[in-house]
Amino acid sequence: MTTPYILAGDVGGTKTHLGLFELATLAPLETKTFASADFTDLLAMIRSFAGARELRCQAVCIGAAGPVLDGVCQITNLTWAIRAAELRQALDCPAFVINDLEANGNGIALLPQSDLYQLQAGKPQLGNAALMSAGTGLGECILFWDGTRHIAVPSEGGHASFSPSNPTEAELLAYLWQTYRHVSWERLVSGTFGFEHIYTFLRDTGRAAGSAELEAMAEAEGYGAAVSKFADQGLPIAVATMEQFVALYGSEAGNLALKALSTAGLFIGGGIAPKILTWMTRGGFLQAFVAKGRFQNFLEQIPISIILNEQTALLGAARYAKYHAHLA
Incomplete structure (x- = not known):
């Protein structure tokens, strides 16, 4: 390949996206998705992606699901550790490891409007924005407005303490305290x-009857897929689980919007929201989002968009590499 290009990655606990992007325009040249657990480390995956060809990229940037300290990330829901120094040595080019939400935040500016589904129009004002992504885990990011552009500031806000908003959620918290400190x-x-x-809480507390069929599917494919399928079919416990999930998503999104003072907007990323779009739009998310007492009116003014492009973090990693390797 003679065209100057950047290698970018978006590493999650379940799947990893890798891509080559044309240096001048950041247009994708080639992308591929891998099951993260199929590889012992990222370099093994990159070698598989390269195949027989030699990778001669201008820079590499990996967005990784976990805290990044001194260019090293231990993936939160995977056994890998990703090190910028190892990538730099193996690929012989500038290398960066950043948080996956930081990568996602960098990619938003490259998205066309068709890649965003508007949940709330709001009344945007110049200032900070925020990003929240539920997938394998929960990521949060502040998009700090520096007067010229938004700078993605990573966080580990998804690991902050859950706070209930009503008596049922307080009982949910007490239920989970039986398992987690x-x-x-x-x-x-x-x-x-x-x-x-959420499903087991509703079942075990008698709020809804459990489903052997749902639980059998969950054992094989996970509770997300099972709940989604049976909620769409109208199974009461699946519907109740989905509604509670969406409400909790909205509640924490509202918390993040307040902490970030995200007058320019809140973006919902991650793989879950696009898959349950019909449930995200039924009102429960927005009701929980704005239910912050005296700040309800403030939150009603914040635009909310769901990111539909699953390669946003990959695009953002490529953009980060171009900017920070001074290749612009």
Whole structure:
């Protein structure tokens, strides 16, 4: 390949996207998705992606699901550790490892309007924005407005303590305390934990009758897929689980919007929201989002969009590499 290009990656606990992007325009040249657990480390995956060809990229940037300290990320829901120094040595080019939400935040500016589904029009004002992504885990990011552009500031806000908003959620918290010393938002708003925890709470507390058929599917395919399928079919416990999941998603999104003072907008990323779009639009998310007492009117003014492009973080990683390797 003679065209100058950037190698970008978006590493999650379940799947990883890798892509080559044309340096001048950041147009995708080639992308591929891998099951993360199929590889012992990222370099093995990159070698598989390269195949017989030699990768001669101008820069590489990997967005990774976990905290990044000194260019090293231990993936939160995977056994890998990704090190910028190892990538730099192996690929012989500038290399960066950033948080996956930071990568996602960098990619939003490259999206056409058709890649965004508007949940709330609001009345946008110049200032900060925010990004929240539920997938395998729960990621959060502040998009800080520096007067010229938004700078993605990563966080581990998904691991902050869950706070109930009503008596039922207080009972949900007490239920999970039987299992966990610390109950984070990720335990309730994520694909790995959320659907299962909400479902078993509703079943075990007698709020809804359990379903052997749903549980059998969940054992094979996970509770997210099972709840989604049976909720669409109208099974009461699946509907109740989905409604509670969406409400909790909205509640924490409202918390993030307040903390970030995200007058320019809130973006919902991750793999879950586009898959349950009909449930996200039924009102429960927005009701919980704005239910913040005296700040309800403030939150009603914040535009909310769901990101439909699953390669946003990949685009953002490529954009980050171009800018920080001074290739612009």
